[in-house]
Amino acid sequence: MRVHFIAIGGSAMHNLALTLHQKGYQVTGSDDEIFEPSRTRLDKKGLLPSEMGWNPEKITQNLDAVILGMHAREDNPELIRAKELGLKIYSYPEYLYEQTKNKCRIVIGGSHGKTSTTAMVMHVLKHANIKFDYMVGAQLDGFETMVSLSDDAKYAVFEGDEYLTSPIDLRPKFHLYNPNIALVTGIAWDHINVFPTFDIYVEQFKIFADLVEENGTFIYFAQDEHLSKIANETKTSISKQAYNTHPYKVVNGVCILTTESADVPLKIFGEHNLQNIAGAKAICTAIGISSDLFYEAIATFAGAAKRLQLLASKSDTNIYLDFAHSPSKLKATTQAVKEQFPNRKLIACMELHTFSSLNKDFLSEYRGTMSKSDVAYVYFNPETIKHKRLPEINKEEVKAAFGGNVEVFTSSEQLISELKKIQYTNSNLLIMTSGNFSGVDLKSFAQELVEQNIK
Incomplete structure (x- = not known):
């Protein structure tokens, strides 16, 4: 079987490419940008495109299937060529x-x-x-x-x-x-x-x-x-x-x-x-x-990555990372950590990163979602809002939407600096995001916080 991936670099798409390669299929693919870890994983199996960009010449009658990723646009030149040739085009779930x-x-x-x-x-x-x-x-x-x-x-x-x-x-x-x-x-x-x-x-x-x-x-x-x-x-x-x-x-x-x-x-x-x-x-x-x-x-299940994942710990401190970003996930995750450690101070820190979370009309859904935390920080990057072509929001609007004593940051550096000031004795830090706070290595940061608090 010869299968070509349009937008092979996506998290889901590159995993499907790897498993089809493992089955013995002949796999090719294209993308305009591929980030880690997709890049390295594809390269190890010889599936990384030799150059970035779209190349309609890769689409030929010899292909048994074309798999189209969500990252590609409707006017993608490889997609247009596949349609012209009458090839079988599948979406990922199809x-x-x-x-x-x-x-x-x-x-x-x-x-x-x-x-x-x-x-x-x-x-x-x-x-x-x-x-x-x-x-x-x-x-x-x-x-x-x-x-x-x-x-x-x-x-x-x-x-x-x-x-x-x-x-x-x-x-x-x-x-x-x-x-x-x-x-x-x-x-x-x-x-x-x-x-x-x-x-x-x-x-x-x-x-x-x-x-x-x-x-x-x-x-x-x-x-x-x-x-x-x-x-x-x-x-x-x-x-x-x-x-x-x-x-x-x-x-x-x-x-x-x-x-x-x-x-x-x-x-x-x-x-x-x-x-x-x-x-x-x-x-x-x-x-x-x-x-x-x-x-x-x-009894032996330790959880999935970024689902209350323990990044670092010492005797009376745990630092967790969770994918929580929507209101229901935020509330459930914050409550879980506080219930598990009721006598520890809980510092909860979340990033507004998705389209919904940065939408002014959706912000009110977050009211009270971090109420179980003793300290609550919310971060968003105004540049992300511009990139998603959404109406601007400001710190005051976010603070009013969440309610309580939430402190809002628009600078990743300022947020990191504030977190470093905290003494984490008998405390837990819960980091919640579907991103990485504009480029922070969260695992290394968590280890740094734990080590600076060891006396």
Whole structure:
């Protein structure tokens, strides 16, 4: 098979390119810019384009498929050439479905927790020695790539993203997978640039539920009123199963599952993760994995990258990094750290980086989301707003939107300087961003903070 990637450098796209190369496909690709770690990973496998830019001459009749990344535009010269030649053009999710259409597809969606829940299911299946295909939105320990496709796996486990499919297909990605087993963790408005009202956003999850295959299963978080309504209204030819937060307790800073047979200490924490565990267990039960095997596996699950990832620590201080950027994620993550360490001071620091978070009409959704922290810092870069062609916002507007004693920064240097002044004795620092605070090496910075506080 000869496959060409238009915009091969994306996080998802380059992982798919790597896994197809591993399957023995002849893989080529183009992009106008490729950043790390994609660049190095592609180069190691001989897949890095020899030069940046678009070259229609790479598109020939010899190609079996062209895979189009979201980063490419509709007027991309390679895309235009592929259309002229009548080649089969797939979006990223279309190609995943094509490769797994004869398998049992398990798709996990939701505004928050979908990466972690997907990672949990993958961890349990691997522990149980069950072969499966997968696609997940974070790098996981024990998995070389974020995508894997095979010819003989019975199951395919996909993280179901509600964002758009490609420049020529404006459907949400998770509408293309037609799951046999679907799970939705919860609905909280996001992606305002694509779904301008909450009702439009909710409708995408209703469509997702309706796309579950006949005699399939729809699993959902019981405490979400929107999901309960969707479950009641979707087709009757599928089974519907609600789940709640898994029973747990916190003892000496350790989160412990309480089960009928025994207590199960965890390596992760937070009520939102206890919800994710309950959802992951429902999926695993649906495919025949026993409770004992599930709990044995989940006890060793250490989490996904940038999901309450421990960057640095000392005896009475932890510094965490989390991908949280939307209001629901921000609130859940802040609450989780404070609940786990109620006697430690919590310094929470987040970056407004996404289109929605920097949108003046969306800012009010953040009210009270950092209220569990003792110190709250919010950073945004005015240049990012200009780059996204959004109306300007100022520090006063952001402070008023969040409420409480939030301090707002527009200079990364000033924020870093302020964080360095803090004595972190009996304190935790929670860094939340989908970016990197305009170029900060967050792991090195966290280690520096810990070392400067060791007396």
